[in-house]
Amino acid sequence: MAEAARGPGGSRVDLLVVADMVERGARVLDVGCGDGELLRLLETRGVDGRGIELSREGVNECVAKGLAVIQGDADTDLADYPNDAFDFVILSQTLQATRQPRVVLEHMLRIGRHAIVSFPNFGHWNIRLQILLGGHMPRTDNLPYAWYETPNIHFCSIKDFVQLCYAVGARMDQAVALNAWGRQMRLKMPWWFWNLFGEQAVFLLSRRGPTA
Amino acid sequence: MADANSIVDLADRRREADQPHSLVVRFSPNNPLQLDAGVDFAPLQIAYQTYGALNAERSNAVLVCHALTGDQHVVNEHPVTGKPGWWETMVGPGRPIDTERYFVICPNVVGGCMGSSGPASTNPASGLPWGLDFPVVTVRDMVRAQAMLLDHLGIESLFAVAGGSMGGMQVLQWAASYPQRVFAALPIAASTRHSAQNIAFHEVGRQAVMADPEWRGGRYFAEGTNPRRGLAVARMGAHITYLSDAALHRKFGRRFQDRDNPTFSFDADFQVESYLRYQGITFVERFDANSYLYLTRAMDYFDLSADYDGAVANAFRGAPTRFCVISFTSDWLFPTSESRAIVHALNAAGARVSFAEITTDKGHDAFLLDEPELFAIVRGFLEGAAKARGLPAVKA
Numbered sequence: 001m002a003e004a005a006r007g008p009g010g011s012r013v014d015l016l017v018v019a020d021m022v023e024r025g026a027r028v029l030d031v032g033c034g035d036g037e038l039l040r041l042l043e044t045r046g047v048d049g050r051g052i053e054l055s056r057e058g059v060n061e062c063v064a065k066g067l068a069v070i071q072g073d074a075d076t077d078l079a080d081y082p083n084d085a086f087d088f089v090i091l092s093q094t095l096q097a098t099r100q101p102r103v104v105l106e107h108m109l110r111i112g113r114h115a116i117v118s119f120p121n122f123g124h125w126n127i128r129l130q131i132l133l134g135g136h137m138p139r140t141d142n143l144p145y146a147w148y149e150t151p152n153i154h155f156c157s158i159k160d161f162v163q164l165c166y167a168v169g170a171r172m173d174q175a176v177a178l179n180a181w182g183r184q185m186r187l188k189m190p191w192w193f194w195n196l197f198g199e200q201a202v203f204l205l206s207r208r209g210p211t212a
Numbered sequence: 213m214a215d216a217n218s219i220v221d222l223a224d225r226r227r228e229a230d231q232p233h234s235l236v237v238r239f240s241p242n243n244p245l246q247l248d249a250g251v252d253f254a255p256l257q258i259a260y261q262t263y264g265a266l267n268a269e270r271s272n273a274v275l276v277c278h279a280l281t282g283d284q285h286v287v288n289e290h291p292v293t294g295k296p297g298w299w300e301t302m303v304g305p306g307r308p309i310d311t312e313r314y315f316v317i318c319p320n321v322v323g324g325c326m327g328s329s330g331p332a333s334t335n336p337a338s339g340l341p342w343g344l345d346f347p348v349v350t351v352r353d354m355v356r357a358q359a360m361l362l363d364h365l366g367i368e369s370l371f372a373v374a375g376g377s378m379g380g381m382q383v384l385q386w387a388a389s390y391p392q393r394v395f396a397a398l399p400i401a402a403s404t405r406h407s408a409q410n411i412a413f414h415e416v417g418r419q420a421v422m423a424d425p426e427w428r429g430g431r432y433f434a435e436g437t438n439p440r441r442g443l444a445v446a447r448m449g450a451h452i453t454y455l456s457d458a459a460l461h462r463k464f465g466r467r468f469q470d471r472d473n474p475t476f477s478f479d480a481d482f483q484v485e486s487y488l489r490y491q492g493i494t495f496v497e498r499f500d501a502n503s504y505l506y507l508t509r510a511m512d513y514f515d516l517s518a519d520y521d522g523a524v525a526n527a528f529r530g531a532p533t534r535f536c537v538i539s540f541t542s543d544w545l546f547p548t549s550e551s552r553a554i555v556h557a558l559n560a561a562g563a564r565v566s567f568a569e570i571t572t573d574k575g576h577d578a579f580l581l582d583e584p585e586l587f588a589i590v591r592g593f594l595e596g597a598a599k600a601r602g603l604p605a606v607k608a
Contacts, residue, residue, distance in 0.1 A: 066596020
């Protein structure tokens with residue numbers, strides 16, 4: 001990510017939104033935890049956090065900070081975790097880089113009671129305009145890669161993601177959109193508005209169990 | 213060396229096995245070590261070293277487990293070779309396993325030859341070294357003996373257990389056998405079971421020892437011989453497995469040793485040959501051939517899953533221990549896939565685990581060498597664990 005918006009205390013706003021969804025003292029798995037910023041933030045809130053990270057540098061940095069992080073791949077390694085191992089499984093800004101987003105989401109809902117997913121919204125007006133008027137693949141501050149070298153292979157819009165949630169039987173407990181300045185869009189708005197003006201989205205999901 | 217010298221070597225070896233330059237605890241014959249082989253072994257002797265100080269709460273003890281050819285002399289001059297300890301980069305004041313903060317204990321394993329009961333120790337019944345009459349021991353036996361030592365020292369629970377290779381096997385066995393006694397576990401370059409390839413390498417080493425006519429069916433002490441050639445060949449073969457193709461190439465390439473052209477003979481023309489011969493010769497000065505047989509055997513038998521209904525995860529189910537598993541990219545003896553299998557089992561058991569793979573071309577031996585990333589990870593992991601355990605930080 002380029003210059004991401006930061007909130008009070010210097011934490012990334014999207015991470016603060018994610019962290020606010022996590023209950024105190026919960027057991028959390030952060031899939032694609034990067035350098036461990038979210039895990040550290042959660043640790044200050046009494047959360048028992050674990051992480052998975054693909055890049056070796058990220059992992060080693062996290063472990064050297066005392067975080068419980070393993071080197072692994074969201075696409076292949078979630079299958080090793082038992083059912084209900086965590087209260088929350090978090091996928092922060094990583095969904096679009098997985099090979100099988102649907103399978104990953106299904107595993108998250110299997111491993112955790114809740115899943116939290118944050119992702120860049122490909123339905124944002126700026127991205128639509130770049131394709132419509134510029135005729136090229138969109139690039140933004142948050143998505144700076146050229147099409148031929150981007151790790152992001154499965155973009156979706158908020159609308160697309162909502163459809164995936166229906167497809168995998170996830171209940172949407174909470175959804176938050178962040179605007180281009182990283183601010184939370186608090187007003188109650190229809191989906192089409194969020195899909196057009198939200199640059200990022202954060203969803204809190206849970207399994208639609210038989211008792212739910 | 214002349215034969216007279218090798219007899220002196222053997223006398224020294226026996227003295228080190230019975231009266232080591234170390235702390236020693238001799239358990240009474242009524243307090244035997246129960247072995248997996250079905251034998252109650254007594255009297256048991258354990259030689260060990262300690263570094264740092266045990267705190268009043270007895271909560272800062274770190275058990276260091278040594279590898280196949282290591283011993284208890286972690287950070288002091290070796291009494292036989294005069295060389296520095298084998299893990300001075302990792303253990304000591306200000307090191308990742310900081311002896312200003314932790315009380316470090318390292319026992320010689322059962323079956324070893326530096327003062328813990330082993331085939332070079334004197335069998336009280338005969339007055340001669342046990343030789344092959346010593347019962348076959350396992351990694352679990354080593355860990356049981358270490359638990360007896362801790363009981364003797366009055367240490368109920370360990371802050372951490374750390375070790376590489378065979379030491380890492382002991383770490384895993386500790387967490388499986390005594391989960392309530394291990395707060396943090398650091399298995400480095402280890403595996404939950406010895407692979408077929410590794411058993412094969414060990415078998416070549418054992419056959420080299422046993423093919424030496426001076427081995428005499430393991431009774432070389434009594435017969436005044438010394439199977440140094442066989443043991444040296446075993447060491448040379450094993451040493452290759454501890455390195456990597458890239459490391460050998462970087463260190464030696466095809467360079468000649470003290471000459472510009474090949475001699476058209478079987479001299480050590482190449483530097484790599486000379487290096488291996490040196491490794492073999494120096495090893496036999498400090499190690500017992502029968503011990504080599506016993507300890508390689510113990511590693512071969514190691515298979516945690518076999519003890520837990522075929523699933524390693526069962527060994528760690530409900531374990532309160534926090535783990536940090538570390539592997540090295542160029543280690544082909546205990547490759548990263550083996551460490552990953554440990555991690556999968558720990559995840560399946562719901563244990564708290566970190567896992568890092570360190571990029572290096574130094575092969576399996578990297579855990580003993582200067583690897584700054586390894587030190588940073590061990591330091592960070594232990595600091596996180598110390599905070600969770602409520603151990604005070606070192607005074608600045």
